[in-house]
Amino acid sequence: MEQLNLRHLYYFWVISREGSIARASEVLELAPQTLSGQLATFEASVGGRLFIRERRKLILTDLGRMILTYADEIFELTGELAETLRLDPSERPLTLRAGVSASIHKLIAYYLLQPAMAGDRQIQLECQTGRTEDMILSLKRKELDVVLTDRMPRLQEEGNLTVHPLAGSTMSLFAAPELARGLRKGFPASLNGQPLLANATDAPYFERLMNWFSLKGVRMRLVARVDDSALIKVFGSQGYGVFAAPTAIRDEVCRQYEVEQIASVNEVVDELFAITRGRNIAHEGVRAICEAHGVPQDTH
Structure with a gap:
């Protein structure tokens, strides 16, 4: 047939x-x-x-x-x-296909996507996580509308893609309550020899954090590398070690995982970017994300 x-x-x-x-x-x-x-x-x-x-x-x-x-x-x-x-065209659901770097904390990913979902236009979200490089290829093939990442791509290699800087966050260190209380006094020297839960996805903020430790003469004891930001927090809540998370989601991390903040490291920032095709953003959902979280670009 x-x-x-x-x-x-x-x-x-x-x-x-x-x-x-x-x-x-x-x-x-x-x-x-x-x-x-x-x-x-x-x-x-x-x-x-x-x-x-x-x-x-x-x-x-x-x-x-x-x-x-x-x-x-x-x-x-x-x-x-x-x-x-x-339906009137303005009332039809709009599909938003978003790629999110696996190294971005899940709560931060929700925070970034939420403005698109909160608008007047009904949005049907299709969200996938993975390596930034793979998702950029999907964006170029028009399989995604936006890529949210914590690393700046090399624009000269990415054709007509545009990078929109988003508001980032300083990083904080957290641990189970008993461990956190013992590490606040004398910070950061108090971290010497303490167990560390590391991000296994090569998150840029983690490299910056390691450099900061080195400058402060701090050497921690690596006990696990985990590629899931939520699982890191679960291990941390059970007392297995210290972990890092953006200060912007501090209250939610402490409430959800029953941990406490040790200190904020203001010198270490988790940078965030939205990558789109072309400079003008036509998609309403992507535009809402960039308008809500975008930072002015230095034109000098």
């Missing part, structure tokens, strides 16, 4: 729902003889009987039941499409 005749499939679907050709012909406003002929043509094209008659009733065959499962899905979707198309 090189090409499925959707009109014939629709006639079959209505006959199945109505239970008889007579009732289906009324719904479709076709003569019963015409509808019977269309059904016979469809049966010939699919290579088998779709109904058998039992006591003047049409009963689906195995082939008919199989085709009906597909027809139900097809015409349910077309019904949804018809409803959507009846």
Whole structure:
């Protein structure tokens, strides 16, 4: 079967729902003889009987039941499409396909995306995480609308992509309450020899934090490298070590994971960027993100 005749499939679907050709012909406003002929043509094209008659009733065959499962899905979707198309264009849901760097904390990712979801236009969010390099390729192939990342790409290698700096956050150190209380006095020297939970996704802020430790003469004991920011906090809440998180989400981190802040490291900043195709942002959701979190760019 090189090409499925959707009109014939629709006639079959209505006959199945109505239970008889007579009732289906009324719904479709076709003569019963015409509808019977269309059904016979469809049966010939699919290579088998779709109904058998039992006591003047049409009963689906195995082939008919199989085709009906597909027809139900097809015409349910077309019904949804018809409803959507009846809406004013400004009222139709807008899909936002966002890529988020795996090294960005999940709470920060929510904070960045939230303005798009809070606008007047209904947004259907499709969000994926992964390596920034992979998501930039998807953005160039128009599979994504925006990439949110914590590392600046090399623009000369990325064609027509534009980087929009977003407001970042200083970093803070956290630990389970008992451990945190013992480390506040004498900070940062108090961190010497203490267990450290590291980010395994090569987050830029973590390298900056390690450099800051080195400048302060602090040497911590690495106990785990974890590529999931939420899992790091779970280990930290159980007393396995000290972990870093953006100060901007300090209250939520402490509440959700029952940890305490040791100190804020103002010299270490988690930088954030939105990457888009072209300089002018046409997508309403992406524009809301950049307007809510964007920082003025230095033009000098």
